[in-house]
Amino acid sequence: MDKKALSERDICTKFITPAVKAAGWDELTQIREEVSFTKGRIVVRGKLVSRGKGKRADYILYYKPNIPLALIEAKDNKQPVGGGIQQGLGYAEALDIPFVFSSNGDGFVFHDRTGNSEARETTIGLDAFPSPEELWARYATWKGLTVEGQQLVLEDYYDDGSGKQPRYYQVNAINAVMEAVAKGQDRLLLVMATGTGKTYTAFQIIWRLWRGGHKKRILFLADRNVLVDQTMVNDFRPFGPAMAKLSANAKTIEREDGSSIDLTIAMDKKRRVDTAYEIYLGLYQAITGPEERQKLFKEFSPGFFDLIVIDECHRGSAAEDSAWREILEHFSGATQIGLTATPKETKYSSNIHYFGEPVYSYTLKQGIRDGFLAPYKVIKVHIDRDVEGYRPEKGQLDRDGNEIEDRIYNTKDFDRNLVLDDRTKLVAKKVTQFLNESGDRYQKTIVFCVDQEHAARMRQALINENAYLVDENSRYVMRITGNDPEGQAQLGNFIDPESRYPVLVTTSRLLSTGVDAQTCRLIVLDREVGSMTEFKQIVGRGTRVHEDTRKFYFTLMDFRGATNHFADPDFDGEPVQIFEPDPDGPITPPDPDPMDEDGESDDDTHGDETIIDGGGDQPDITFLDGPGKKGKVYVDGVSAVIIGERVEYLDESGKLVTESLRDFTKRALRKHFASLDDFLQRWTSADRKQALVDELAAEGLDLAVITSELGKDLDPFDLICHVAFDRKPLTRQERAANVQKRDVFAKYGEQARAVLSALLDKYADEGVLNLDDANVLRIPPLNTLGTPLQLIKAFGGKAGFEEAVHALQNEIYQDVA
Numbered sequence: 001m002d003k004k005a006l007s008e009r010d011i012c013t014k015f016i017t018p019a020v021k022a023a024g025w026d027e028l029t030q031i032r033e034e035v036s037f038t039k040g041r042i043v044v045r046g047k048l049v050s051r052g053k054g055k056r057a058d059y060i061l062y063y064k065p066n067i068p069l070a071l072i073e074a075k076d077n078k079q080p081v082g083g084g085i086q087q088g089l090g091y092a093e094a095l096d097i098p099f100v101f102s103s104n105g106d107g108f109v110f111h112d113r114t115g116n117s118e119a120r121e122t123t124i125g126l127d128a129f130p131s132p133e134e135l136w137a138r139y140a141t142w143k144g145l146t147v148e149g150q151q152l153v154l155e156d157y158y159d160d161g162s163g164k165q166p167r168y169y170q171v172n173a174i175n176a177v178m179e180a181v182a183k184g185q186d187r188l189l190l191v192m193a194t195g196t197g198k199t200y201t202a203f204q205i206i207w208r209l210w211r212g213g214h215k216k217r218i219l220f221l222a223d224r225n226v227l228v229d230q231t232m233v234n235d236f237r238p239f240g241p242a243m244a245k246l247s248a249n250a251k252t253i254e255r256e257d258g259s260s261i262d263l264t265i266a267m268d269k270k271r272r273v274d275t276a277y278e279i280y281l282g283l284y285q286a287i288t289g290p291e292e293r294q295k296l297f298k299e300f301s302p303g304f305f306d307l308i309v310i311d312e313c314h315r316g317s318a319a320e321d322s323a324w325r326e327i328l329e330h331f332s333g334a335t336q337i338g339l340t341a342t343p344k345e346t347k348y349s350s351n352i353h354y355f356g357e358p359v360y361s362y363t364l365k366q367g368i369r370d371g372f373l374a375p376y377k378v379i380k381v382h383i384d385r386d387v388e389g390y391r392p393e394k395g396q397l398d399r400d401g402n403e404i405e406d407r408i409y410n411t412k413d414f415d416r417n418l419v420l421d422d423r424t425k426l427v428a429k430k431v432t433q434f435l436n437e438s439g440d441r442y443q444k445t446i447v448f449c450v451d452q453e454h455a456a457r458m459r460q461a462l463i464n465e466n467a468y469l470v471d472e473n474s475r476y477v478m479r480i481t482g483n484d485p486e487g488q489a490q491l492g493n494f495i496d497p498e499s500r501y502p503v504l505v506t507t508s509r510l511l512s513t514g515v516d517a518q519t520c521r522l523i524v525l526d527r528e529v530g531s532m533t534e535f536k537q538i539v540g541r542g543t544r545v546h547e548d549t550r551k552f553y554f555t556l557m558d559f560r561g562a563t564n565h566f567a568d569p570d571f572d573g574e575p576v577q578i579f580e581p582d583p584d585g586p587i588t589p590p591d592p593d594p595m596d597e598d599g600e601s602d603d604d605t606h607g608d609e610t611i612i613d614g615g616g617d618q619p620d621i622t623f624l625d626g627p628g629k630k631g632k633v634y635v636d637g638v639s640a641v642i643i644g645e646r647v648e649y650l651d652e653s654g655k656l657v658t659e660s661l662r663d664f665t666k667r668a669l670r671k672h673f674a675s676l677d678d679f680l681q682r683w684t685s686a687d688r689k690q691a692l693v694d695e696l697a698a699e700g701l702d703l704a705v706i707t708s709e710l711g712k713d714l715d716p717f718d719l720i721c722h723v724a725f726d727r728k729p730l731t732r733q734e735r736a737a738n739v740q741k742r743d744v745f746a747k748y749g750e751q752a753r754a755v756l757s758a759l760l761d762k763y764a765d766e767g768v769l770n771l772d773d774a775n776v777l778r779i780p781p782l783n784t785l786g787t788p789l790q791l792i793k794a795f796g797g798k799a800g801f802e803e804a805v806h807a808l809q810n811e812i813y814q815d816v817a
Contacts, residue, residue, distance in 0.1 A: 039371030194540025
């Protein structure tokens with residue numbers, strides 16, 4: 001057997017897998033091959049949306065399911081035995097796997113990332129691959145796990161039999177928490193970006209600790225009813241009758257699969273608690289309060305709970321001056337795990353001070369790079385009154401006839417202390433303009449306003465701008481705020497991907513966190529966002545990918561400069577594009593480009609892309625009249641206009657680039673074809689022209705989309721010559737006419753000439769690239785000239801037919817302007 005003639009897959013089958021099995025690894029439960037662990041980054045360029053190639057490990061070896069120990073990167077035998085070690089190390093770092101191997105079928109290069117071996121990297125024979133027990137013993141020593149600690153870490157994951165597996169970063173997070181608990185750590189912080197499955201991750205942690213008997217009574221705390229209710233009926237559903245909600249109000253909740261369930265409650269109408277359950281879920285607000293009688297948590301002894309999981313812990317639960325902190329202090333003997341997407345609540349980092357540094361973090365940037373989260377564009381809109389401020393004329397009166405205080409009002413005042421109605425109408429008009437220009441008037445949109453009153457005025461302005469759509473259904477625009485029960489009743493419909501209405505919702509703070517708006521495509525900021533934590537949460541409303549509705553990215557429209565947070569080093573996920581529209585120009589941004597200033601792709605997926613799309617709640621803060629507060633001043637007749645003319649794009653590294661889709665295409669084509677001669681040679685030598693076009697499409701260059709963007713109906717050959725090499729394009733009709741003028745069919749018989757003439761006409765009309773496919777002879781008008789067999793015989797056989805058609809194609813593409 002010539003090893004060097006074998007493919008990489010043959011090397012795996014014949015040498016690597018047998019060596020691993022011989023070392024004692026079970027093929028069914030411990031060995032997984034070709035494990036894809038990322039989705040592939042979503043790349044957005046105008047109407048073109050593609051996915052980069054996901055990362056895939058050749059082998060991952062598990063001690064138990066979801067307890068990965070080793071990774072093997074395989075290469076064919078033409079490469080050295082260690083040819084895959086660097087690639088494997090990159091994968092192992094992401095997957096948090098300590099032992100890395102590379103093999104070409106001759107042996108293994110073994111890299112020990114724990115640093116506990118005599119040599120960090122060694123070469124071993126095929127018969128010397130370590131056993132599962134040997135690698136686990138090394139792992140346990142590295143982690144400092146006792147025998148009891150190992151039992152805890154090795155508890156089984158929950159498996160519902162559906163084949164659903166946690167994502168790699170969820171496995172990392174779950175295992176990191178289990179190891180920390182096994183070593184006695186009792187305050188833990190887990191940081192995971194919005195939309196990455198914090199609740200599912202928390203469920204697996206609780207399940208493993210509970211099923212193994214390590215933590216017998218658990219409390220899950222949140223600050224919004226929707227978080228508790230949906231958690232109970234979805235992710236926490238397997239806990240079944242062992243679980244109850246700390247509430248006296250019975251409720252029926254719909255599950256993700258459409259079925260309904262009555263929530264089990266642990267309190268009666270007299271607020272007496274049933275202590276027979278093991279898993280309790282509750283709202284901070286429901287179990288504590290400023291008065292002693294409201295402190296329901298004291299019904300439980302301080303040692304009742306073994307584990308407390310605090311969802312969205314950035315919102316004050318751990319702050320020293322928080323009313324909710326007393327719950328955590330009451331159960332101070334319990335292991336406490338904080339979950340958050342934004343670890344730094346303030347510059348004093350109060351939750352980090354309480355929980356300690358995160359045991360694991362998975363950021364927005366990582367989620368976007370891996371393709372699990374949606375990237376986004378930013379449209380920055382500057383209004384003259386915000387930039388220049390507004391000073392009333394001397395003696396100017398407000399709507400009620402009162403003189404307006406003489407001072408300069410700016411963006412901090414608008415809609416909080418002083419209302420310029422024309423400004424509100426201008427924002428509504430621009431939002432509507434975007435929806436019109438995007439071609440989708442029904443994309444789910446959240447407009448964040450200063451307060452509830454501002455949200456009411458914005459709702460009215462949007463209704464007036466979209467009157468005919470509101471006539472179709474009055475729920476097209478709705479306000480969803482803490483003081484609006486009718487709006488809150490529609491929250492479920494807004495976040496339901498299958499419900500068309502509401503479409504546009506106005507709010508102040510109610511929707512900024514904890515709302516799983518999977519299909520939200522547009523987020524509008526018409527209020528300042530001073531907190532980085534809140535800004536990240538708002539961005540998180542749109543980061544969920546929803547492939548069923550082809551939602552792969554979203555747009556953030558900023559009227560108040562809130563996106564200046566992108567410049568803050570604490571922000572961990574740059575937008576793919578920032579756009580500042582012309583005052584009278586389109587509101588939709590031009591085509592973005594992910595290239596850096598040197599023309600190099602900022603990620604490792606550009607060269608291998610697949611086209612996926614060608615085209616009980618916390619009350620809102622209000623600033624209305626109240627004791628000791630002055631009401632808002634309403635001023636009529638003060639105009640507002642859009643100013644500012646600048647387009648910016650941010651790549652993944654934060655560099656500014658300014659290229660259009662056409663410029664991106666030119667650069668990408670120039671990287672594919674070194675010169676015009678190189679392209680012409682490859683085009684001429686390609687037996688199937690379509691294969692070359694398909695190759696470009698697989699790399700993220702869908703020529704049909706680019707043709708549409710240019711507004712010119714060009715043949716792929718002319719498109720490439722024109723865009724990449726600045727050649728004047730010819731139409732297909734012009735190319736066909738040039739061939740006719742040269743009379744290249746003269747040497748053939750009458751029937752063959754008729755076939756070639758018909759093929760040329762078909763190219764001129766439809767741009768058919770694979771003219772040598774004999775099936776073309778079965779469709780009109782060629783099928784009227786004879787049977788395929790007869791027509792091929794006119795050329796002396798199949799070889800003669802293919803030779804004639806290749807000559808015809810060469811004639812078609814002979815002219816390059």
